[in-house]
Amino acid sequence: MTSNLAAVSYGVKISPDSLEGVRKVLADAGAEVSAESQEGDDRFGVFTSEVEARLESPDDLSALRRRVAEAAVEGVDTALVPMGLRQAERKLLIMDVDSTLIQQEVIELLAAYAGKREEVAAVTEAAMRGELDFAQSLHARVAVLAGLPAAVVDSVRNEVRLSLGAAELVAAFKAAGHVVAVVSGGF
Known part of the structure; x- marks a missing residue:
């Protein structure tokens, strides 16, 4: 089963190098990252990359999230959410x-x-x-x-x-x- 996810990275003063580090962590964890899908907002230090992950079960998403958290890039937090949720018209912060x-x-x-x-x-x-x-x-x-x-x-x-x-x-x-x-x- 393939799942489209959004990797939402946020932090203060995120640099291109730190975003590359996030993409590497995701790739090392088994996700395919579409670099051209990255969008961001410098005002708030929030950047989103589209991620395609092959997940066999819901437990795989938990495992992927754990691996991303364990290999965190300094100064950057990354949340993995279903793409449909990320693209929802109305959001909850x-x-x-x-x-x-x-x-x-x-x-x-x-x-x-x-x-x-x-x-x-x-x-x-x-x-x-x-x-x-x-x-x-x-x-x-x-x-x-x-x-x-x-x-x-x-x-x-x-x-x-x-x-x-x-x-x-x-x-x-x-x-x-x-x-x-x-x-x-x-x-």
């Missing part, structure tokens, strides 16, 4: 809040008011390394916030800064009739 849509980790900003920023940052880093599961990490981080006055939330709100290009990305998606959603596994 879902992004994380902390350190993605915004530049900070809100729970660390709150913890700073409790004098525990470094402690919370260390727990966050341990969770990112897989040393703690999400529930353990969240409980450990929230415990240090006990007793903070509610007014701290307003102070933290004033410290939050959008990531570079985030406002333009959301505006462009909405102007094109797409839907944007944000989620947070943090706080």
Whole structure:
């Protein structure tokens, strides 16, 4: 079975060399990459290449995605999606809040008011390394916030800064009739 996929690569300041690296990773993983199908948007650092992959089962797509993730090109993330989904008239952009849509980790900003920023940052880093599961990490981080006055939330709100290009990305998606959603596994 052959499946047409879109390899959507994104990152800050993607170079032609890094895109060539993505194509090589895909080819090494068994996908046929059509170089002439590449399209991109320099404003947001998003580039798409059409990929034809021979997949025997849905598990093959998972394996291909795993291989691409394991051989990642520095500074570039690549998502493999069915071409039909990529070409859909209406799209849905879902992004994380902390350190993605915004530049900070809100729970660390709150913890700073409790004098525990470094402690919370260390727990966050341990969770990112897989040393703690999400529930353990969240409980450990929230415990240090006990007793903070509610007014701290307003102070933290004033410290939050959008990531570079985030406002333009959301505006462009909405102007094109797409839907944007944000989620947070943090706080």
